[in-house]
Amino acid sequence: MTAAATDARAATDAWSLQRLPPGWAALVFSARTFFAAMLALYIAFLVGLERPAWAMATVYIVSQPISGAALAKGFYRIIGTLVGGLFTLMTLPLLVDAPVLLTLALSLWIGGCLYLSLRDRTPRSYVFMLAGYSAAIMGFPNVDAPVGLFNVVVTRVQEIGLGILCATVFSALVLPQTSHAAGLARMRQWLRSADAQAAGLLRGTLTRQEMASGERGLAREITALQALMIYLSYEPAVSRAMRVVIRSIHGHAVLMLRLLAEIRDRLVELRLDGPLDPALAASLERLALWAERGIDSDPQEGAACARALSDAARRVPEGGEGWRAATLLNLAERVNAYVDVREDCRTLWQALKTERAPDSSALRVPGAGPMSALAPIDAGNARRAALALILALWVNAAFWILTAWPDGATAMMMIAIAASVTASQSRPVPALYEFIYAALIALVLVFVYQFAILPFVTDFAQMCLVLFPALLVCGVLMAMPRTAGVGFGITITFTTLLGLQNMFSGDLAAFANGNSAAVVGMCVALAAVSLLRPRSAEQAAIRLLRHGWEDVAALARLPDAAGRQGITRRLVDRLGLLAPTLTPRRGDDGEVAFATLFAAEGVLALAQLSPHVTAAARGTFERLLADVEAHFRLLVRGGHPDPSGLLATLDSMRAEMAGAPGPRAEAGLSALVSLRRGLMLGQGRAA
Secondary structure, three states, X not given: OOHHHHHHXXXXXXXXXXXXXXXXXXXXXXXXXXXXXXXXXXXXHHHOOOXXXXXXXXXXXXXXXXXXXXXXXXXXXXXXXHHXXXXXXXXXXXXXXOHHHHHHHHHHHHHHHHHHHHOOOOOOHHHHHHHHHHHHHHHHHHOOOHHHHHHHHHHHHHHHHHHHHHHHHHHHHOOOEOHHHHHHHHHHHHHHHHHHHHHHHHHOOOOHHHHXXXXXXXXXXXXXXXXXXXXXXXXXXXXXXXXXXXXXXXXXXXXXXXXXXXXXXXXHHHXXXXXXXXXXXXXXXXXXXXXXXXXXXXXXXXXXXXXXXXXXXXXXXXXXXXXHHHHHHHHHHHHXXXXXXXXXXXXXXXXXXXXXXOOHHHOOOOOOOOOOOOOOOOHHHHHHXXXXXXXXXXXXXXXXXXXXXXXXXXXXXXXXXXXXXXXOXXXXXXXXXXXXXXXXXXXXXXXXXXXXXXXXXXXXXXXXXXXHHHHHHHHHHHHOHHHHHHHHHHHHHHHHHOOOOOXXXXXXXXXXXXXXXXXHHHHHHHHHHHHHOOOOHHHHHHHHHHHHHHHHHXXXXXXXXXXHHHHHHHHHHHHHHHOOOOOOOOOOHHHHHHHXXXXXXXXXXXXXXXXXXXXXXXXXXXXHHHHHHHHHHHHHOOOOOOOHHHHHHHHHHHHHHHOOOOHHHHHHHHHHHHHHHHHHHHOOOOO
């Protein structure tokens, strides 16, 4: 990137939302989105579109604080709407005289689209989701009038396209926030949090809950950073070099979290076993001071601290030949790796700040590359989400057809929308409760506006003035992380059901019937999702843990370095998904997930050492790996394997390796420690 381009970027970022305090940023985002929505509404009225409210609602649906996210969401929304409209055009005229077959076809389409959207956690998933519930929005209300369906599809695409255009223009021109600026701020905060976590671990000043909370927070931020990386592709102003830097930062952040978890576990075990040697404690304190200096720390000091810690670990007299000595070696190895990764993070952050890609030789751990995409939600969970949606549609359709319910189409639309927008949540049932709660609040607002405020509005300017207070509050709620879910539900329901059209209609009976049908549809969706999807954090967590156990079993059968990287990144992603739903505690699912990673580390390290040992010892290694695979396969099947046999094998292998000098023996002892800790913590048998 040229100097002129860098200066232009700096000037742009200086006027971005990222520079404002969180409260002011939310307020400015809300005001910006309101004016974009009013522009879309005005143009829709001006050109005579059938439902101008859809243009306004689309602005709020696609608007995001980050400009790349808004562009991606808008682009895929228009494609998804077109695909859903084309399916409706092909299906509805053919099956209009067979309501059962029509309902079956639309339901299977909507459910299939939801399944595909859950299997792809990139912005592309929005195409599938929109293709699904757009077919519901355009299809179900027109089952009795397929003749005008083409005009409905064209008008809907026009309304949505208008909303997307206004949202994108305002997002790009009015205090834009680029992925580059957002990534810079998020990574800086992540480094500070990681340094604080490391200093607390090394000093032993953190409680169990503080350790767990810190790890969950770091995992959650890494998952958010990974999602942010995806939007870089939609911002042409971000150079290819900077995209590589941000992706490399993500890979190093994942590796650092793994190392911090291992350091935490080894230090906890050592301190429970007895007081640390004074020389070792002094080295840990020196390293903690180095970490606290943050990006201003001296790289040479970090390397010196790591060497001093390794020397102190080898000289500890009370270590003997037991597990304590092996654990000290393992700790020293992990600390050295942590120092290298942290220095790389500092180098990469400086490169991101100055927009100058670093020389690859400047990185100490160049192999810590990024994961290109978010791991998909597991197929079983996606299938259950799709089946829950199809079941809800069939139940409601049966009632609609048998009773000739006038507003049955409204209920069908709300089932498709509510089940789709909450399906990606790890706990969809609470998310649906929140969605229904937000919709009820919005319905009260809609009632007040339709029957107490809008009848007295005489021109567009007055309408903007009366809508401004409600939509400003809604926009702020959308922009604040803690209220984003409720804010989105209120805003979308309010803007959609307000029904702003060229002619005002104050039919109270129609309002009551239509909106009660919407509530019924959401409740039917809730009942179906409650029946087929996990209701609690524990149910969601156990599914994620089983995938981790499958990873370790596969790695024990075919050990490879790439497998270690994949397991590490998938674990961090799963922790990021679990973090908002779990209260950290001793022995919880987050700790068991880390135990899975420790076991994977030990398995791979032992497999790498196997070719360098004698034939007799290699046979022991291979039997151990086979037993580890069987252990984790049994966990996947829901069994409760007894690790005592594996632990006894590890004890005998440790005794043999302790008497052999050399770096390979030390590496073997370190690997045994990782595997042993993984087995013990995974069984809730922490030392």
